[in-house]
Amino acid sequence: MSRGIASYGREFCLRLVRNMLRIRRMEERCAQLYGEGKIRGFLHLYIGEEAVATGVMANLRAEDAVVATYREHGHALLRGISMNAIMAEMFGKREGCSRGRGGSMHLFDAATRFYGGNAIVGGGLPIALGLALAHRLQSIRPVTACVFGEGAIAEGVFHESMNLAALWQLPVLFCCENNLYAMGTALARSESQTDLAKKASSYNMTSASVDGMDVLAVYETAKSASAYVRETGKPYFLELQTYRFRAHSMFDPELYRDKAEVEEWKKRGPIHNFTQQLKRAGLMSEEDFLAIDHEVLAEVEASVAFAEAGQWEPVEDLTRDVYTEAT
Amino acid sequence: MNAARKLTYRDALREAMREAMQRDGRVFVMGEDVGRYGGTYAVTKGLLEEFGAERVRDTPLSELAFVGTGIGAALGGMRPIVEVMTVNFSLLALDQIVNNAATIRHMSGGQFSIPLVIRMTTGAGRQLAAQHSHSLEGWYAHVPGIKVLAPATVEDARGMLWPALEDPDPVLIFEHAQLFGVTAEVSEGAVVDIRHAKVAREGANVTLITYGGMLPKALQAAQELVADGIEAEVIDLRVLRPLDSESFLASVRKTRRAVVIDEGWRSGSLSAEISARIMEQAFFDLDAPVARVCSEEVPIPYPKHLEDAALPQVDKIVAAARALFGAAAQ
Numbered sequence: 148m149s150r151g152i153a154s155y156g157r158e159f160c161l162r163l164v165r166n167m168l169r170i171r172r173m174e175e176r177c178a179q180l181y182g183e184g185k186i187r188g189f190l191h192l193y194i195g196e197e198a199v200a201t202g203v204m205a206n207l208r209a210e211d212a213v214v215a216t217y218r219e220h221g222h223a224l225l226r227g228i229s230m231n232a233i234m235a236e237m238f239g240k241r242e243g244c245s246r247g248r249g250g251s252m253h254l255f256d257a258a259t260r261f262y263g264g265n266a267i268v269g270g271g272l273p274i275a276l277g278l279a280l281a282h283r284l285q286s287i288r289p290v291t292a293c294v295f296g297e298g299a300i301a302e303g304v305f306h307e308s309m310n311l312a313a314l315w316q317l318p319v320l321f322c323c324e325n326n327l328y329a330m331g332t333a334l335a336r337s338e339s340q341t342d343l344a345k346k347a348s349s350y351n352m353t354s355a356s357v358d359g360m361d362v363l364a365v366y367e368t369a370k371s372a373s374a375y376v377r378e379t380g381k382p383y384f385l386e387l388q389t390y391r392f393r394a395h396s397m398f399d400p401e402l403y404r405d406k407a408e409v410e411e412w413k414k415r416g417p418i419h420n421f422t423q424q425l426k427r428a429g430l431m432s433e434e435d436f437l438a439i440d441h442e443v444l445a446e447v448e449a450s451v452a453f454a455e456a457g458q459w460e461p462v463e464d465l466t467r468d469v470y471t472e473a474t
Numbered sequence: 475m476n477a478a479r480k481l482t483y484r485d486a487l488r489e490a491m492r493e494a495m496q497r498d499g500r501v502f503v504m505g506e507d508v509g510r511y512g513g514t515y516a517v518t519k520g521l522l523e524e525f526g527a528e529r530v531r532d533t534p535l536s537e538l539a540f541v542g543t544g545i546g547a548a549l550g551g552m553r554p555i556v557e558v559m560t561v562n563f564s565l566l567a568l569d570q571i572v573n574n575a576a577t578i579r580h581m582s583g584g585q586f587s588i589p590l591v592i593r594m595t596t597g598a599g600r601q602l603a604a605q606h607s608h609s610l611e612g613w614y615a616h617v618p619g620i621k622v623l624a625p626a627t628v629e630d631a632r633g634m635l636w637p638a639l640e641d642p643d644p645v646l647i648f649e650h651a652q653l654f655g656v657t658a659e660v661s662e663g664a665v666v667d668i669r670h671a672k673v674a675r676e677g678a679n680v681t682l683i684t685y686g687g688m689l690p691k692a693l694q695a696a697q698e699l700v701a702d703g704i705e706a707e708v709i710d711l712r713v714l715r716p717l718d719s720e721s722f723l724a725s726v727r728k729t730r731r732a733v734v735i736d737e738g739w740r741s742g743s744l745s746a747e748i749s750a751r752i753m754e755q756a757f758f759d760l761d762a763p764v765a766r767v768c769s770e771e772v773p774i775p776y777p778k779h780l781e782d783a784a785l786p787q788v789d790k791i792v793a794a795a796r797a798l799f800g801a802a803a804q
């Protein structure tokens with residue numbers, strides 16, 4: 148980091164801590180709730196990757212649009228969907244942000260322009276292009292942030308989308324969360340070229356790679372990347388190098404990586420490291436941290452209570468929302 | 475005959491692959507996470523260790539590319555088994571399956587055939603919502619040029635792969651996600667065909683026609699109908715393309731009533747095709763209109779109660795069968 152941490156100011160830094168913790172604590176609770184059978188289906192935790200969503204989302208404005216994957220709880224939360232609505236969605240309750248119809252992998256919210264959790268790898272990329280094209284055609288200047296894992300790079304749709312975005316100069320911020328594994332497949336066993344920024348340059352797209360475990364580095368890089376998209380109307384490819392601490396989903400016995408490797412990465416834990424930095428710089432005390440954590444845990448418990456108290460959609464409404472007009 | 479052993483559906487699928495790879499050096503397995511991860515549904519677990527990375531090939535996330543590669547390898551003399559994680563993801567490879575695998579034999583005037591097997595998971599029931607739960611095998615069954623199998627029993631899970639590999643044309647095998655844990659006895663070396671439907675339960679009063687993940691539900695419904703004095707015959711279609719019409723027509727001619735149970739949506743479904751064939755060929759043998767129990771016309775929702783409501787269930791099958799007997803039986 149070229150800029151000293153103190154120059155960000157205490158308030159800003161504590162907000163980053165709080166946001167990362169909100170994701171972490173919410174998801175730790177989700178894992179428990181999964182064990183209790185309250186949350187079902189697939190559940191993909193973001194634990195370890197929080198600095199990425201935190202640094203990127205802090206640069207988006209209300210008019211911007213977001214397209215994400217099934218590992219989208221953190222993005223949805225920081226985009227401004229309430230934890231209550233997210234938790235209720237994971238419970239499958241009608242108070243959820245998708246009326247309970249989507250679950251963990253399909254969080255949607257029109258109010259915050261959150262165009263979903265998509266559970267088809269690469270499925271969101273063309274949607275982001277379309278949003279960006281619509282903005283262009285309407286002469287408005289939002290940024291469309293498109294979040295996806297490095298696994299998506301192997302999909303044909305990635306290449307088709309990169310090409311078209313560059314060809315048509317669409318204002319998309321491609322955020323590739325490179326956590327090194329697509330389920331059990333390591334990047335090097337999937338890609339002939341593992342330097343992902345090079346992929347972008349072959350499409351004549353500007354790109355950058357950043358340490359996704361360092362929230363300030365993510366914030367700074369995403370800041371210039373989003374400013375580039377906003378000002379030029381052109382696409383930008385941002386690689387965020389990160390690591391997931393937990394299994395791919397709740398069904399994964401993790402046969403494909405060493406425990407030691409996971410432990411190594413945990414030493415670079417984004418919350419721990421950033422709080423250490425803040426303490427060293429005298430910007431935050433242990434009491435500050437505990438106070439934030441206390442509030443966050445209360446928010447999490449309130450969301451669980453909200454979800455518990457939520458209603459099941461009546462079975463009579465099963466086929467609602469298949470078409471705009473009831474048929 | 476050989477001794478019987480207890481196996482899960484999952485183990486049966488794995489054994490069938492292992493045996494095929496031992497028997498024929500041209501057979502190899504390819505797909506996402508089939509190797510190091512051990513298979514999304516643990517079907518291929520252990521095969522990498524046994525056969526090595528040349529024959530158990532982890533692919534990138536490139537359904538279109540690796541299904542197409544399977545077609546080319548089959549054209550080139552291999553016997554590939556391509557695993558696609560779920561039928562929803564196979565849509566990314568639809569172009570290769572429908573435009574190449576299904577057509578090349580015909581388009582080449584019979585010069586080239588494609589001895590390819592594509593396995594994939596289908597079906598709902600695990601709260602995986604609307605991008606992981608659909609039953610699209612009926613779509614594939616629409617396409618001439620491919621064969622479509624739906625093993626509903628452990629015996630078929632064990633036995634269908636080898637004849638599918640021996641078949642000179644592309645064969646798609648649909649494994650229902652709810653069946654992987656089902657356990658049953660299979661006799662060693664049992665040979666099954668991939669041409670005929672099978673009577674899974676004999677009965678005289680109504681025919682329940684189904685396949686895949688709905689077979690256990692149909693069998694349970696048949697059990698419950700006994701209390702009403704209704705003896706249901708249950709037909710396991712096994713092969714969705716080409717459909718073995720004779721089997722279910724013969725049954726319907728005997729029982730004079732039919733309920734088709736299909737996890738696909740009703741509109742434009744396989745159940746519609748079966749019902750049409752009964753109408754065309756057994757109309758005057760019927761004592762009641764053909765009934766259908768299908769999924770509701772909705773993308774499969776996430777919450778359990780709605781998912782359950784969207785799918786064919788035993789009580790719906792029982793009610794549909796009872797209704798064919800008029801007020802007296804209700």
Ligand SMILES: Cc1ncc(C[n+]2csc(CCOP(=O)(O)OP(=O)(O)O)c2C)c(N)n1
Nearest residue numbers: 218266267268296297298299328329330563
């Ligand atoms: C088209 C498609 N193929 C396969 C899958 C199964 N699948 C779900 S997540 C995943 C790994 C994707 O990895 P990556 O894009 O790196 O994202 P991560 O899960 O690491 O965040 C796979 C193979 C899918 N959902 N969609």
